[in-house]
Amino acid sequence: MAQEHSFMEPVISLSGGSRRKAYAIILLFGIVSLFGDMIYEGARGVAGPYIYLLGGSAFVVAFVAGFGEFVGYGLRLVSGYVADSTRHYWALTFMGYGMLIAVPFLALAGSWEIAAVLYIIERMGKGIRAPAKDAILSNVTAPVGRGWGFAIHEAMDQVGAIAGPLIFSAAFLVQGDYRGGFVLLLIPFVLMMAALFITRMKAPVPEEMEVASGISGKKLSTRALVPYGVFTALTMAGFAVFPLIAFHYSSAGIVPYEQIPLFYAIAMGADAVVALIAGRLYDRHGLIILGAAPVISLVIPFFAFAGSYSSALPAALLWGSVMGIQETILRAAVADYTAVSKRGLAYGIFNTVYGASWFGGSLILGWAYGVSITLVIGFMAVMQCIALPVFFYARSVMEKGEGGVAV
Template identity: 25%
Template structure:
């Protein structure tokens, strides 16, 4: 086993792998399901993703606070994964986009329950010197599931033609398996305070570097609208080029001759390429942040994001979509796990889950605004405006991180 990757980190990685197979079988299909089958406008997609993330994220502070006061974190993790597992097949039965909104909220509610406790358990189970590696390893397995999931969905698409609903039912199988695997996690009982005040959004007890990084994350997240818009943009450009004859179906003809099926398959494949890069890059990025410090890695990730969003704003043909999704994978590899390690570095030892809960809440609330605004810009201005705004906010966040936050290597500022 990779040095610094403990049994718990390995098992939790496998859990995330299976859960992400389930989630990512559906994620690239949901925006297409909403628009093509339920007739939802882009602004509704922004509202669904924004409300689900923001409402559920409010629980993460409470969840993180509660996880810090449990002798064992596993029950909270099991409960969260179970709630998410049962919400997924129900989406396939939805007859309207408001029903999808409610079920997406249930899925995110489960994620809010489990994530602070799970990430705190990863930090508890890992020596400080290997924390970036552990989080990067966990994200690599998570994103490996994000490769297998869309490929599984693609394998099922020809069997059901244009009907996406049965795929939501198949996604239940790996979700249940992920819950069962959690019983292999081992943890010792922790000493916890007998009394503690109910959590608030106060950051008392957290230092200036934590608050500065939190501000940077909020600024970035304000422009980081749902990836559903990237998938919609890709599917739209693929459909346009298929109809004009600019591109041919080639081997993807197995998905049928209709434009909807072919463009959906192409968009999902582009999303798979993004996840392949993410999977291969997450662990090396985490290891690099252990050696060079988190700040520089995150700044580079934000810069890559800005370039990709500029590309999505300016591109007029589908050929560039493949390259943009590949480069986008480098952004997520350099920020997702590294930012979590950064937050745990800057949190008091006895309040790691609380710090992660505050972090998730800041991301969720800002992402709510980003997705609603992104959908409104898409619907009432143009898709170009959605991506231009995201790119500008990424540049602003990178500059603030460079100027306002001291460089940190591992847990030691320098």
């Protein structure tokens, strides 16, 4: 069966056995991420209230959340470099996922200080595993098309993101406190680690799957990928985090408080569906599909920050759709345009740019919200208008292969 990487070279035929093996590993890795998301997304929603109940102030909650994200994204640069230098991609992946044990241990936290340390450990684990995990996925998705492979993984990831908070909420309703929910998350942790061990057994040397696939797209120098990084920074800086949108829904009385989690679940559902569509289209048509992200993002603020309930649903659907495109194509393209030997570092740099830009943009939007809704809408729209031409320039550079070949 012919590969669908029409924009990559060469196009070769792969055996059905190679594709079946690739699908099996992608699905196993998807199960790992599904359970992982159950754990940390289940805990994330109650992080603030839990620390507060243990005696932490609002400043402590904000500091723990901000510092945890800072450490998590900062570690990506280090772990990506270490992954490429040592070739121990699996070891870093196991270490990072293993640190999710900090979440069930929150049930034993007797003070906000201990809870804060455990939350930060969980974020550190994310930073350690992310580049290595993405590098492994980039290897095993090559036989089926990276866009499609990353899309399947993202869709399964979002199932966990939806299920986690729902499971935690159910546990809270039954037992009346957070500790029971944290203890319950020990079950997906055990299942996650078991699935990870099986995945490791199926693909002990994932690079071999990419080599066997014969996929050899343009492997560019770091300089050639700079415009892609600039585009990523611009579009993420102008993309509001969902908590800000939810805050607007609540503070403006647009959506009843109890319905806001439902709108987030709708966004996550849209993310999963659009990821599958975008991934398949990327494999067929190339990087041009990513151009839909800033176009849709340009429309989002006019729905998200409007004053009517009827605009909230399309805002959630559009927001989730952009997330699906970003999480699939942005990651797949990094692999398609970088050499295997530099893949971990490439993902480390990319993830840092992605997260830091989103965080920086969120700070600006948070300040702007206190000044004027019009300023929020204007900033988001302007950033996407700037990002769009940068995207077309980056695409031109990448697909022409300017800047030399990475070694």
